[in-house]
Amino acid sequence: MATCSDTLTLPSGRVISRATADAAADWLTLLMSGEAVEEQQRQWSQWRQAHADHEAAWQHIESIVGRMKSFGPGPAYTALSSYGASGRPPSAARRRTTQVLVWAGLATGAGLLASRTGPWQARMADCRSATGEQRSFALEDGTQIMLNTGSAVNLRFDASERRILLVEGEIMVATRHAPGLAADPRPLRVETAEGSIRSLGTRFTVRQRSGRTSVAVLESAVEISSRSALGPTRVLHAGEQTQFNRETVETPRAIDEQTDAWTRGQLLADEQRLDEFLAELGRYRPGMLRADPQIAGLRLSGVFPLADTDRILATLPSVLPVSVQWRTRFWATVVPADQAR
Structure with missing residues:
Protein backbone atom coordinates (compact mmCIF):
# COMPACT_ATOMS: atom_id res chain seq x y z
CA MET A 1 0.00 0.00 0.00
CA PRO A 119 -14.46 17.15 9.07
CA TRP A 120 -13.11 13.79 10.19
CA GLN A 121 -12.67 12.46 6.65
CA ALA A 122 -9.96 15.04 6.00
CA ARG A 123 -8.41 14.69 9.44
CA MET A 124 -7.94 10.92 9.04
CA ALA A 125 -6.72 11.08 5.43
CA ASP A 126 -3.45 9.43 4.44
CA CYS A 127 -1.77 12.72 3.48
CA ARG A 128 -2.78 16.09 4.93
CA SER A 129 -1.66 19.71 5.09
CA ALA A 130 -2.75 22.27 7.63
CA THR A 131 -4.08 25.75 6.89
CA GLY A 132 -1.23 27.78 5.46
CA GLU A 133 0.95 24.71 5.01
CA GLN A 134 2.20 23.12 1.80
CA ARG A 135 3.65 19.60 1.84
CA SER A 136 5.31 17.37 -0.74
CA PHE A 137 5.41 13.57 -0.78
CA ALA A 138 7.21 10.98 -2.91
CA LEU A 139 5.14 7.82 -3.32
CA GLU A 140 6.60 4.35 -3.70
CA ASP A 141 5.96 4.26 -7.46
CA GLY A 142 7.91 7.49 -7.97
CA THR A 143 4.85 9.74 -8.23
CA GLN A 144 5.30 13.14 -6.60
CA ILE A 145 2.36 14.90 -4.98
CA MET A 146 2.28 18.38 -3.49
CA LEU A 147 -0.57 19.44 -1.20
CA ASN A 148 -1.64 23.06 -1.07
CA THR A 149 -3.05 24.67 2.06
CA GLY A 150 -5.75 22.75 3.95
CA SER A 151 -5.69 19.72 1.66
CA ALA A 152 -6.12 16.00 2.18
CA VAL A 153 -5.85 12.87 0.03
CA ASN A 154 -6.24 9.14 0.47
CA LEU A 155 -4.14 6.64 -1.45
CA ARG A 156 -5.60 3.45 -2.90
CA PHE A 157 -2.86 1.55 -4.72
CA ASP A 158 -3.35 -2.13 -5.55
CA ALA A 159 -2.19 -4.65 -8.14
CA SER A 160 -4.36 -3.24 -10.92
CA GLU A 161 -4.52 0.54 -10.41
CA ARG A 162 -3.27 3.58 -8.53
CA ARG A 163 -5.88 5.98 -7.19
CA ILE A 164 -5.40 9.27 -5.37
CA LEU A 165 -8.64 10.35 -3.71
CA LEU A 166 -8.81 14.12 -3.20
CA VAL A 167 -10.82 14.64 -0.02
CA GLU A 168 -10.46 18.41 0.06
CA GLY A 169 -8.20 21.19 -1.11
CA GLU A 170 -5.75 21.23 -3.99
CA ILE A 171 -2.84 19.10 -5.17
CA MET A 172 -0.22 18.95 -7.87
CA VAL A 173 0.66 15.51 -9.24
CA ALA A 174 3.83 14.71 -11.18
CA THR A 175 4.06 11.16 -12.50
CA ARG A 176 7.56 9.76 -12.33
CA HIS A 177 8.80 6.21 -12.06
CA ALA A 178 11.04 5.20 -9.17
CA PRO A 179 14.80 5.18 -9.91
CA GLY A 180 15.96 1.92 -11.44
CA LEU A 181 12.43 0.75 -12.16
CA ALA A 182 10.42 0.63 -15.37
CA ALA A 183 7.41 2.88 -15.78
CA ASP A 184 4.47 1.59 -13.72
CA PRO A 185 1.89 -0.02 -16.05
CA ARG A 186 -1.00 0.54 -13.64
CA PRO A 187 -3.24 3.50 -14.54
CA LEU A 188 -2.96 6.49 -12.20
CA ARG A 189 -6.14 8.42 -11.43
CA VAL A 190 -7.07 11.32 -9.20
CA GLU A 191 -10.68 11.02 -8.04
CA THR A 192 -12.84 13.84 -6.71
CA ALA A 193 -16.50 14.17 -5.76
CA GLU A 194 -17.32 15.02 -9.40
CA GLY A 195 -15.31 12.44 -11.32
CA SER A 196 -11.91 11.11 -12.30
CA ILE A 197 -8.72 12.46 -13.91
CA ARG A 198 -6.47 9.84 -15.52
CA SER A 199 -2.84 10.74 -15.93
CA LEU A 200 -1.32 10.24 -19.37
CA GLY A 201 2.24 10.71 -18.11
CA THR A 202 2.07 14.27 -16.90
CA ARG A 203 2.18 17.06 -14.33
CA PHE A 204 -1.14 18.61 -13.39
CA THR A 205 -3.10 20.31 -10.60
CA VAL A 206 -6.52 19.40 -9.24
CA ARG A 207 -8.66 21.49 -6.90
CA GLN A 208 -11.83 20.34 -5.17
CA ARG A 209 -14.32 23.20 -5.08
CA SER A 210 -17.93 23.28 -3.97
CA GLY A 211 -19.80 21.12 -6.47
CA ARG A 212 -17.05 21.23 -9.10
CA THR A 213 -13.45 20.26 -9.77
CA SER A 214 -10.79 22.41 -11.42
CA VAL A 215 -7.98 20.78 -13.43
CA ALA A 216 -4.94 22.35 -15.09
CA VAL A 217 -2.33 20.46 -17.11
CA LEU A 218 1.25 21.72 -16.95
CA GLU A 219 2.87 18.88 -18.91
CA SER A 220 1.57 16.19 -21.30
CA ALA A 221 -2.15 15.39 -20.89
CA VAL A 222 -4.93 13.93 -18.74
CA GLU A 223 -8.28 12.33 -19.48
CA ILE A 224 -11.28 13.62 -17.53
CA SER A 225 -14.42 11.60 -16.86
CA SER A 226 -17.38 13.07 -15.00
CA ARG A 227 -19.03 10.84 -12.42
CA SER A 228 -22.21 10.45 -14.46
CA ALA A 229 -21.99 7.45 -16.76
CA LEU A 230 -23.59 9.60 -19.46
CA GLY A 231 -21.08 12.41 -19.10
CA PRO A 232 -18.41 13.01 -21.75
CA THR A 233 -14.74 12.06 -21.52
CA ARG A 234 -12.36 14.85 -22.46
CA VAL A 235 -8.60 14.90 -22.97
CA LEU A 236 -6.94 18.00 -21.55
CA HIS A 237 -3.53 18.92 -22.96
CA ALA A 238 -0.55 20.86 -21.60
CA GLY A 239 -1.35 24.57 -21.23
CA GLU A 240 -5.09 23.94 -20.80
CA GLN A 241 -7.40 24.08 -17.80
CA THR A 242 -11.06 23.35 -17.23
CA GLN A 243 -13.74 22.63 -14.65
CA PHE A 244 -16.27 19.84 -14.44
CA ASN A 245 -19.20 18.73 -12.34
CA ARG A 246 -20.87 15.33 -12.07
CA GLU A 247 -22.52 15.65 -15.48
CA THR A 248 -20.39 17.79 -17.79
CA VAL A 249 -16.83 18.90 -18.52
CA GLU A 250 -16.45 22.52 -19.60
CA THR A 251 -14.66 23.57 -22.78
CA PRO A 252 -10.93 23.96 -22.02
CA ARG A 253 -9.29 27.37 -21.87
CA ALA A 254 -5.68 28.52 -21.65
CA ILE A 255 -3.87 28.34 -18.33
CA ASP A 256 -3.21 31.70 -16.69
CA GLU A 257 -0.27 32.59 -14.48
CA GLN A 258 -2.34 32.24 -11.34
CA THR A 259 -3.02 28.54 -11.87
CA ASP A 260 0.14 27.06 -10.40
CA ALA A 261 1.55 30.11 -8.61
CA TRP A 262 0.87 28.38 -5.30
CA THR A 263 3.40 25.66 -6.15
CA ARG A 264 6.03 28.42 -6.08
CA GLY A 265 4.73 29.89 -2.83
CA GLN A 266 3.02 32.82 -4.51
CA LEU A 267 -0.44 34.33 -4.79
CA LEU A 268 -1.00 36.23 -8.05
CA ALA A 269 -3.65 38.85 -8.72
CA ASP A 270 -4.35 40.36 -12.14
CA GLU A 271 -6.98 43.09 -11.88
CA GLN A 272 -8.74 40.85 -9.37
CA ARG A 273 -11.65 42.01 -7.23
CA LEU A 274 -10.61 42.63 -3.65
CA ASP A 275 -13.25 40.34 -2.16
CA GLU A 276 -12.14 37.50 -4.45
CA PHE A 277 -8.51 38.14 -3.59
CA LEU A 278 -9.25 38.03 0.14
CA ALA A 279 -11.28 34.85 -0.25
CA GLU A 280 -8.26 33.20 -1.88
CA LEU A 281 -5.85 34.63 0.69
CA GLY A 282 -8.14 33.36 3.45
CA ARG A 283 -7.37 29.79 2.43
CA TYR A 284 -3.82 30.30 3.68
CA ARG A 285 -4.55 31.65 7.16
CA PRO A 286 -6.80 30.54 10.03
CA GLY A 287 -9.75 32.62 11.13
CA MET A 288 -12.00 35.10 9.34
CA LEU A 289 -10.95 37.50 6.58
CA ARG A 290 -13.43 39.59 4.64
CA ALA A 291 -13.93 42.84 2.73
CA ASP A 292 -16.41 45.57 3.60
CA PRO A 293 -19.05 45.59 0.80
CA GLN A 294 -18.23 49.25 0.04
CA ILE A 295 -14.75 48.39 -1.25
CA ALA A 296 -15.27 44.73 -2.27
CA GLY A 297 -15.18 45.65 -5.97
CA LEU A 298 -11.81 47.43 -5.89
CA ARG A 299 -9.26 45.70 -8.09
CA LEU A 300 -5.61 44.97 -7.54
CA SER A 301 -2.68 43.29 -9.26
CA GLY A 302 0.57 41.92 -7.91
CA VAL A 303 2.65 38.95 -6.84
CA PHE A 304 2.38 38.19 -3.13
CA PRO A 305 4.54 35.71 -1.14
CA LEU A 306 2.36 33.26 0.77
CA ALA A 307 4.94 32.68 3.49
CA ASP A 308 3.65 35.74 5.41
CA THR A 309 -0.06 36.47 4.98
CA ASP A 310 0.03 39.21 7.64
CA ARG A 311 2.55 41.04 5.51
CA ILE A 312 0.25 40.80 2.50
CA LEU A 313 -2.54 42.44 4.49
CA ALA A 314 -0.16 45.10 5.74
CA THR A 315 0.69 46.08 2.15
CA LEU A 316 -2.92 46.54 1.01
CA PRO A 317 -3.23 50.17 2.23
CA SER A 318 -0.21 51.07 0.12
CA VAL A 319 -1.88 49.95 -3.11
CA LEU A 320 -5.57 50.58 -2.40
CA PRO A 321 -7.58 53.20 -0.46
CA VAL A 322 -8.31 50.73 2.33
CA SER A 323 -7.42 49.96 5.91
CA VAL A 324 -7.28 46.66 7.80
CA GLN A 325 -9.22 46.44 11.05
CA TRP A 326 -8.27 43.66 13.46
CA ARG A 327 -10.84 42.43 15.94
CA THR A 328 -8.54 39.60 17.01
CA ARG A 329 -5.42 38.06 15.50
CA PHE A 330 -7.69 35.71 13.57
CA TRP A 331 -10.45 38.13 12.58
CA ALA A 332 -9.61 40.90 10.10
CA THR A 333 -11.83 43.11 7.96
CA VAL A 334 -10.62 45.31 5.10
CA VAL A 335 -12.58 48.58 5.18
CA PRO A 336 -12.46 51.96 3.35
CA ALA A 337 -9.47 54.06 4.37
CA ASP A 338 -11.69 56.82 5.80
CA GLN A 339 -13.14 54.32 8.27
CA ALA A 340 -9.74 53.62 9.82
CA ARG A 341 -9.72 53.90 13.59
Whole structure:
Protein backbone atom coordinates (compact mmCIF):
# COMPACT_ATOMS: atom_id res chain seq x y z
CA MET A 1 0.00 0.00 0.00
CA ALA A 2 1.28 3.48 -0.84
CA THR A 3 1.75 5.78 2.13
CA CYS A 4 2.73 9.39 2.67
CA SER A 5 4.66 8.80 5.88
CA ASP A 6 5.96 5.94 8.00
CA THR A 7 5.58 7.91 11.22
CA LEU A 8 2.97 9.71 13.28
CA THR A 9 3.34 12.50 15.83
CA LEU A 10 1.49 12.19 19.12
CA PRO A 11 0.03 15.28 20.87
CA SER A 12 3.02 15.15 23.22
CA GLY A 13 5.30 15.67 20.23
CA ARG A 14 6.67 12.14 20.38
CA VAL A 15 7.10 10.54 16.95
CA ILE A 16 6.20 6.87 16.63
CA SER A 17 6.30 4.46 13.70
CA ARG A 18 3.29 3.19 11.80
CA ALA A 19 4.32 -0.31 12.87
CA THR A 20 3.98 0.70 16.52
CA ALA A 21 0.60 2.31 15.88
CA ASP A 22 -0.61 -0.78 14.03
CA ALA A 23 0.61 -3.05 16.82
CA ALA A 24 -1.25 -0.95 19.37
CA ALA A 25 -4.39 -1.22 17.23
CA ASP A 26 -3.99 -5.00 17.12
CA TRP A 27 -3.73 -5.21 20.91
CA LEU A 28 -6.79 -3.00 21.31
CA THR A 29 -8.74 -5.20 18.90
CA LEU A 30 -7.85 -8.31 20.88
CA LEU A 31 -8.46 -6.88 24.34
CA MET A 32 -11.83 -5.32 23.49
CA SER A 33 -12.99 -8.55 21.86
CA GLY A 34 -13.04 -10.28 25.23
CA GLU A 35 -11.12 -13.20 23.75
CA ALA A 36 -7.69 -12.53 25.25
CA VAL A 37 -6.45 -15.37 27.47
CA GLU A 38 -4.10 -14.93 30.40
CA GLU A 39 -0.99 -15.57 28.32
CA GLN A 40 -2.01 -12.91 25.80
CA GLN A 41 -2.63 -10.46 28.61
CA ARG A 42 0.92 -11.12 29.81
CA GLN A 43 2.31 -10.62 26.28
CA TRP A 44 0.44 -7.36 25.99
CA SER A 45 1.98 -6.15 29.24
CA GLN A 46 5.44 -7.16 28.01
CA TRP A 47 4.87 -5.34 24.73
CA ARG A 48 4.00 -2.13 26.58
CA GLN A 49 7.15 -2.39 28.69
CA ALA A 50 9.45 -3.28 25.80
CA HIS A 51 9.79 0.28 24.47
CA ALA A 52 8.75 3.77 25.52
CA ASP A 53 7.07 4.28 22.13
CA HIS A 54 4.82 1.29 22.82
CA GLU A 55 3.64 2.74 26.11
CA ALA A 56 3.17 6.20 24.59
CA ALA A 57 1.04 4.75 21.77
CA TRP A 58 -1.03 2.73 24.21
CA GLN A 59 -1.64 5.68 26.54
CA HIS A 60 -2.87 7.70 23.59
CA ILE A 61 -5.19 4.89 22.47
CA GLU A 62 -6.63 4.68 25.98
CA SER A 63 -7.37 8.41 25.88
CA ILE A 64 -9.16 8.01 22.53
CA VAL A 65 -11.30 5.13 23.76
CA GLY A 66 -12.05 7.03 26.96
CA ARG A 67 -13.34 10.00 24.97
CA MET A 68 -15.45 7.73 22.76
CA LYS A 69 -16.95 6.07 25.82
CA SER A 70 -17.76 9.42 27.45
CA PHE A 71 -19.94 10.33 24.46
CA GLY A 72 -22.06 7.24 24.93
CA PRO A 73 -22.76 4.43 22.45
CA GLY A 74 -21.91 6.35 19.31
CA PRO A 75 -20.77 4.55 16.16
CA ALA A 76 -17.05 4.85 16.90
CA TYR A 77 -17.17 3.39 20.39
CA THR A 78 -19.78 0.81 19.40
CA ALA A 79 -17.55 -0.38 16.56
CA LEU A 80 -14.82 -1.14 19.07
CA SER A 81 -16.82 -2.48 21.98
CA SER A 82 -19.23 -4.75 20.09
CA TYR A 83 -16.71 -7.36 19.03
CA GLY A 84 -17.13 -9.53 22.07
CA ALA A 85 -20.90 -9.07 22.39
CA SER A 86 -22.36 -9.56 18.94
CA GLY A 87 -20.34 -12.14 17.08
CA ARG A 88 -16.90 -11.77 15.59
CA PRO A 89 -16.36 -10.10 12.25
CA PRO A 90 -13.53 -11.45 10.12
CA SER A 91 -10.16 -10.67 11.72
CA ALA A 92 -8.98 -8.55 8.76
CA ALA A 93 -12.11 -6.39 8.89
CA ARG A 94 -11.88 -6.13 12.67
CA ARG A 95 -8.25 -5.03 12.49
CA ARG A 96 -8.98 -2.53 9.73
CA THR A 97 -11.86 -0.96 11.66
CA THR A 98 -9.72 -0.54 14.76
CA GLN A 99 -6.83 0.91 12.80
CA VAL A 100 -9.08 3.48 11.14
CA LEU A 101 -10.40 4.65 14.50
CA VAL A 102 -7.00 4.69 16.17
CA TRP A 103 -5.22 6.31 13.23
CA ALA A 104 -7.83 9.05 13.20
CA GLY A 105 -7.22 9.70 16.86
CA LEU A 106 -3.45 9.72 16.39
CA ALA A 107 -3.69 12.04 13.42
CA THR A 108 -5.84 14.63 15.16
CA GLY A 109 -4.22 14.40 18.55
CA ALA A 110 -7.64 14.78 20.12
CA GLY A 111 -9.71 11.68 19.45
CA LEU A 112 -11.73 13.41 16.75
CA LEU A 113 -14.00 10.46 16.15
CA ALA A 114 -15.29 10.85 19.68
CA SER A 115 -17.12 14.01 18.62
CA ARG A 116 -20.44 13.94 16.87
CA THR A 117 -19.49 16.42 14.17
CA GLY A 118 -16.40 17.60 12.33
CA PRO A 119 -14.46 17.15 9.07
CA TRP A 120 -13.11 13.79 10.19
CA GLN A 121 -12.67 12.46 6.65
CA ALA A 122 -9.96 15.04 6.00
CA ARG A 123 -8.41 14.69 9.44
CA MET A 124 -7.94 10.92 9.04
CA ALA A 125 -6.72 11.08 5.43
CA ASP A 126 -3.45 9.43 4.44
CA CYS A 127 -1.77 12.72 3.48
CA ARG A 128 -2.78 16.09 4.93
CA SER A 129 -1.66 19.71 5.09
CA ALA A 130 -2.75 22.27 7.63
CA THR A 131 -4.08 25.75 6.89
CA GLY A 132 -1.23 27.78 5.46
CA GLU A 133 0.95 24.71 5.01
CA GLN A 134 2.20 23.12 1.80
CA ARG A 135 3.65 19.60 1.84
CA SER A 136 5.31 17.37 -0.74
CA PHE A 137 5.41 13.57 -0.78
CA ALA A 138 7.21 10.98 -2.91
CA LEU A 139 5.14 7.82 -3.32
CA GLU A 140 6.60 4.35 -3.70
CA ASP A 141 5.96 4.26 -7.46
CA GLY A 142 7.91 7.49 -7.97
CA THR A 143 4.85 9.74 -8.23
CA GLN A 144 5.30 13.14 -6.60
CA ILE A 145 2.36 14.90 -4.98
CA MET A 146 2.28 18.38 -3.49
CA LEU A 147 -0.57 19.44 -1.20
CA ASN A 148 -1.64 23.06 -1.07
CA THR A 149 -3.05 24.67 2.06
CA GLY A 150 -5.75 22.75 3.95
CA SER A 151 -5.69 19.72 1.66
CA ALA A 152 -6.12 16.00 2.18
CA VAL A 153 -5.85 12.87 0.03
CA ASN A 154 -6.24 9.14 0.47
CA LEU A 155 -4.14 6.64 -1.45
CA ARG A 156 -5.60 3.45 -2.90
CA PHE A 157 -2.86 1.55 -4.72
CA ASP A 158 -3.35 -2.13 -5.55
CA ALA A 159 -2.19 -4.65 -8.14
CA SER A 160 -4.36 -3.24 -10.92
CA GLU A 161 -4.52 0.54 -10.41
CA ARG A 162 -3.27 3.58 -8.53
CA ARG A 163 -5.88 5.98 -7.19
CA ILE A 164 -5.40 9.27 -5.37
CA LEU A 165 -8.64 10.35 -3.71
CA LEU A 166 -8.81 14.12 -3.20
CA VAL A 167 -10.82 14.64 -0.02
CA GLU A 168 -10.46 18.41 0.06
CA GLY A 169 -8.20 21.19 -1.11
CA GLU A 170 -5.75 21.23 -3.99
CA ILE A 171 -2.84 19.10 -5.17
CA MET A 172 -0.22 18.95 -7.87
CA VAL A 173 0.66 15.51 -9.24
CA ALA A 174 3.83 14.71 -11.18
CA THR A 175 4.06 11.16 -12.50
CA ARG A 176 7.56 9.76 -12.33
CA HIS A 177 8.80 6.21 -12.06
CA ALA A 178 11.04 5.20 -9.17
CA PRO A 179 14.80 5.18 -9.91
CA GLY A 180 15.96 1.92 -11.44
CA LEU A 181 12.43 0.75 -12.16
CA ALA A 182 10.42 0.63 -15.37
CA ALA A 183 7.41 2.88 -15.78
CA ASP A 184 4.47 1.59 -13.72
CA PRO A 185 1.89 -0.02 -16.05
CA ARG A 186 -1.00 0.54 -13.64
CA PRO A 187 -3.24 3.50 -14.54
CA LEU A 188 -2.96 6.49 -12.20
CA ARG A 189 -6.14 8.42 -11.43
CA VAL A 190 -7.07 11.32 -9.20
CA GLU A 191 -10.68 11.02 -8.04
CA THR A 192 -12.84 13.84 -6.71
CA ALA A 193 -16.50 14.17 -5.76
CA GLU A 194 -17.32 15.02 -9.40
CA GLY A 195 -15.31 12.44 -11.32
CA SER A 196 -11.91 11.11 -12.30
CA ILE A 197 -8.72 12.46 -13.91
CA ARG A 198 -6.47 9.84 -15.52
CA SER A 199 -2.84 10.74 -15.93
CA LEU A 200 -1.32 10.24 -19.37
CA GLY A 201 2.24 10.71 -18.11
CA THR A 202 2.07 14.27 -16.90
CA ARG A 203 2.18 17.06 -14.33
CA PHE A 204 -1.14 18.61 -13.39
CA THR A 205 -3.10 20.31 -10.60
CA VAL A 206 -6.52 19.40 -9.24
CA ARG A 207 -8.66 21.49 -6.90
CA GLN A 208 -11.83 20.34 -5.17
CA ARG A 209 -14.32 23.20 -5.08
CA SER A 210 -17.93 23.28 -3.97
CA GLY A 211 -19.80 21.12 -6.47
CA ARG A 212 -17.05 21.23 -9.10
CA THR A 213 -13.45 20.26 -9.77
CA SER A 214 -10.79 22.41 -11.42
CA VAL A 215 -7.98 20.78 -13.43
CA ALA A 216 -4.94 22.35 -15.09
CA VAL A 217 -2.33 20.46 -17.11
CA LEU A 218 1.25 21.72 -16.95
CA GLU A 219 2.87 18.88 -18.91
CA SER A 220 1.57 16.19 -21.30
CA ALA A 221 -2.15 15.39 -20.89
CA VAL A 222 -4.93 13.93 -18.74
CA GLU A 223 -8.28 12.33 -19.48
CA ILE A 224 -11.28 13.62 -17.53
CA SER A 225 -14.42 11.60 -16.86
CA SER A 226 -17.38 13.07 -15.00
CA ARG A 227 -19.03 10.84 -12.42
CA SER A 228 -22.21 10.45 -14.46
CA ALA A 229 -21.99 7.45 -16.76
CA LEU A 230 -23.59 9.60 -19.46
CA GLY A 231 -21.08 12.41 -19.10
CA PRO A 232 -18.41 13.01 -21.75
CA THR A 233 -14.74 12.06 -21.52
CA ARG A 234 -12.36 14.85 -22.46
CA VAL A 235 -8.60 14.90 -22.97
CA LEU A 236 -6.94 18.00 -21.55
CA HIS A 237 -3.53 18.92 -22.96
CA ALA A 238 -0.55 20.86 -21.60
CA GLY A 239 -1.35 24.57 -21.23
CA GLU A 240 -5.09 23.94 -20.80
CA GLN A 241 -7.40 24.08 -17.80
CA THR A 242 -11.06 23.35 -17.23
CA GLN A 243 -13.74 22.63 -14.65
CA PHE A 244 -16.27 19.84 -14.44
CA ASN A 245 -19.20 18.73 -12.34
CA ARG A 246 -20.87 15.33 -12.07
CA GLU A 247 -22.52 15.65 -15.48
CA THR A 248 -20.39 17.79 -17.79
CA VAL A 249 -16.83 18.90 -18.52
CA GLU A 250 -16.45 22.52 -19.60
CA THR A 251 -14.66 23.57 -22.78
CA PRO A 252 -10.93 23.96 -22.02
CA ARG A 253 -9.29 27.37 -21.87
CA ALA A 254 -5.68 28.52 -21.65
CA ILE A 255 -3.87 28.34 -18.33
CA ASP A 256 -3.21 31.70 -16.69
CA GLU A 257 -0.27 32.59 -14.48
CA GLN A 258 -2.34 32.24 -11.34
CA THR A 259 -3.02 28.54 -11.87
CA ASP A 260 0.14 27.06 -10.40
CA ALA A 261 1.55 30.11 -8.61
CA TRP A 262 0.87 28.38 -5.30
CA THR A 263 3.40 25.66 -6.15
CA ARG A 264 6.03 28.42 -6.08
CA GLY A 265 4.73 29.89 -2.83
CA GLN A 266 3.02 32.82 -4.51
CA LEU A 267 -0.44 34.33 -4.79
CA LEU A 268 -1.00 36.23 -8.05
CA ALA A 269 -3.65 38.85 -8.72
CA ASP A 270 -4.35 40.36 -12.14
CA GLU A 271 -6.98 43.09 -11.88
CA GLN A 272 -8.74 40.85 -9.37
CA ARG A 273 -11.65 42.01 -7.23
CA LEU A 274 -10.61 42.63 -3.65
CA ASP A 275 -13.25 40.34 -2.16
CA GLU A 276 -12.14 37.50 -4.45
CA PHE A 277 -8.51 38.14 -3.59
CA LEU A 278 -9.25 38.03 0.14
CA ALA A 279 -11.28 34.85 -0.25
CA GLU A 280 -8.26 33.20 -1.88
CA LEU A 281 -5.85 34.63 0.69
CA GLY A 282 -8.14 33.36 3.45
CA ARG A 283 -7.37 29.79 2.43
CA TYR A 284 -3.82 30.30 3.68
CA ARG A 285 -4.55 31.65 7.16
CA PRO A 286 -6.80 30.54 10.03
CA GLY A 287 -9.75 32.62 11.13
CA MET A 288 -12.00 35.10 9.34
CA LEU A 289 -10.95 37.50 6.58
CA ARG A 290 -13.43 39.59 4.64
CA ALA A 291 -13.93 42.84 2.73
CA ASP A 292 -16.41 45.57 3.60
CA PRO A 293 -19.05 45.59 0.80
CA GLN A 294 -18.23 49.25 0.04
CA ILE A 295 -14.75 48.39 -1.25
CA ALA A 296 -15.27 44.73 -2.27
CA GLY A 297 -15.18 45.65 -5.97
CA LEU A 298 -11.81 47.43 -5.89
CA ARG A 299 -9.26 45.70 -8.09
CA LEU A 300 -5.61 44.97 -7.54
CA SER A 301 -2.68 43.29 -9.26
CA GLY A 302 0.57 41.92 -7.91
CA VAL A 303 2.65 38.95 -6.84
CA PHE A 304 2.38 38.19 -3.13
CA PRO A 305 4.54 35.71 -1.14
CA LEU A 306 2.36 33.26 0.77
CA ALA A 307 4.94 32.68 3.49
CA ASP A 308 3.65 35.74 5.41
CA THR A 309 -0.06 36.47 4.98
CA ASP A 310 0.03 39.21 7.64
CA ARG A 311 2.55 41.04 5.51
CA ILE A 312 0.25 40.80 2.50
CA LEU A 313 -2.54 42.44 4.49
CA ALA A 314 -0.16 45.10 5.74
CA THR A 315 0.69 46.08 2.15
CA LEU A 316 -2.92 46.54 1.01
CA PRO A 317 -3.23 50.17 2.23
CA SER A 318 -0.21 51.07 0.12
CA VAL A 319 -1.88 49.95 -3.11
CA LEU A 320 -5.57 50.58 -2.40
CA PRO A 321 -7.58 53.20 -0.46
CA VAL A 322 -8.31 50.73 2.33
CA SER A 323 -7.42 49.96 5.91
CA VAL A 324 -7.28 46.66 7.80
CA GLN A 325 -9.22 46.44 11.05
CA TRP A 326 -8.27 43.66 13.46
CA ARG A 327 -10.84 42.43 15.94
CA THR A 328 -8.54 39.60 17.01
CA ARG A 329 -5.42 38.06 15.50
CA PHE A 330 -7.69 35.71 13.57
CA TRP A 331 -10.45 38.13 12.58
CA ALA A 332 -9.61 40.90 10.10
CA THR A 333 -11.83 43.11 7.96
CA VAL A 334 -10.62 45.31 5.10
CA VAL A 335 -12.58 48.58 5.18
CA PRO A 336 -12.46 51.96 3.35
CA ALA A 337 -9.47 54.06 4.37
CA ASP A 338 -11.69 56.82 5.80
CA GLN A 339 -13.14 54.32 8.27
CA ALA A 340 -9.74 53.62 9.82
CA ARG A 341 -9.72 53.90 13.59
